[in-house]
Amino acid sequence: MTPQPPRVFVGHASADRDAFVEPLARALAGLGVQAWVEFWEVRLGDRLAHTVFDRGMDTADCFVLVLSDRWTKDPWLADQLDGATVRRIEDGRRLIPVLLDGMRTPPALRHLVPLRADRTAAAAAGAAAAIADTVHGADPRPPVAAPPGYAATGARTAAAVAEAADRPFPAPARTGGPPRRRPPFPGVAAPDLALLHHALREALARGVPGPLPWAPVREAAERDGLAGEASAGALRSLEAAGLMTAARGGGAVAWCALTPHGYRLGAPGAVPDLEDAKRRVIAALLNRPPDHRSAGRDTAELAETADAPVLVADRLLADLAEAGHLRLLRGAGGRTLVADVSPLLARWIT
Structure with missing residues (x-):
């Protein structure tokens, strides 16, 4: 059974449809978010209030209110603001104000972080990406690289924790009981x-x-x-x-x-040869003519050359980029290219 995408109710003034709201809704659909907008959902003969408030707002996971100076002139839209505010308080659903044309946040929403945008298709696409990241729960923080070799050895990596799972604790001397084993991952049932x-x-x-x-x-x-x-x-x-x-x-x-x-x-338990796979990816990076090392190379191509999972290659490259050993470039079609590889990476595979 295919999971239902998250639903976002988009409230807006009709005058903002062509320049911003419809491009926003189409971009959200392309990012795995179902946008509920009045101009797609309300049909001839429908009861307007029932359709908007019962079929639209009551079934939404999140509310996006596109606010402009045109919004304040329509009492119907003020009702939508009230309805979204009540549902946010009662159900905990997220409410995202999108402010156009330098619009000031209405007093009822000043405690919420707004998204500011211009009235353009490009700005609508950028707003859709930010909303989709929020709705999908994407983590905006950069990945934390593994500690460098000269760092203190007290830092425990996931691999070290996994290795420790196979080593028993010595039993306390006063009990004389058998050795106890660590849980596979401390704190995780x-x-x-x-x-x-x-x-x-x-x-x-x-x-x-x-x-x-x-x-x-x-x-x-x-x-x-x-x-x-x-x-x-x-x-x-x-x-x-x-x-x-x-x-x-x-x-x-x-x-x-x-x-x-x-x-x-979890990767050490899911990929049995994880450390070897990482070394193969680094070797694939380094085994190139010196005059080509600064040119871009696709992550999927590296993974195939190294006979490693694409995800392993992608996460390793993100860690190496964070540590300053290379640069990652985002290409067309979601491709990730690698450039400026440091020759010092050779020490990782020796």
Whole structure:
């Protein structure tokens, strides 16, 4: 069963439709968000108030109010502002003010962070990307690189934690009991860890940490014994631990995603030859003629050359870029290109 995309109710003045609202709604649809806009949903003969407030606002996961000086002249739109505000307070649904033409935030919304935009198609596309990131729960923070070799050895990486899982604690001398074993990942319960691994396998198959459709992750978890509410409870625990994020619609999970920390924690268990795969990716970067090392190279091509999962290559390159060992360039069609590779990376594979 295909998960339903998150639904966003877009309130707006009719005069703002052509220049901003319709390009915004179309861009949201292209980013996996269903935009509910009056000009697409209200049909001839419909009861306007019922359609807008019951079928539109009551079923929305998030409200986007496009505010301009034209908004203030229409009492019908003021009712939509009131309705969205009430639902935000009662249900906790997100309300995003989008301010056009230097519009000041209405007093009722001044405690909310607004999105400011120009009345252009390009600005509408940028606003849609920001809204989609928020609705899907994308993490805007850059990935944290692994500590460099000269750093203090007390820092515990995910690989070190995984390795420690196989080493027993010595029993306290006063008890004389048998040695105790560490949990697989301190602070993460076994059902939560199982769900994290299923999400990782889905991410590895797709080559991205998210958004991932929830249905295949949930079905895999159910085959592993996490049926019904158990998988949803494990997801909530992983969200609270900062290992995954999720987007919900109509009370059901639509999408999930791994955070950088979630990927690093679970990858050693999901990719048996993870460290070797990383070395192969670095070798593929370095095994190029010196005069071509500064030219761009596609991440997927590197992964294929290194016989490594695309996600492993992508996350490793992000870490290396954060550490200053190379540059990542975003190309057309979502491609990620690699440039300016440092020859010092050779020490990582020796």
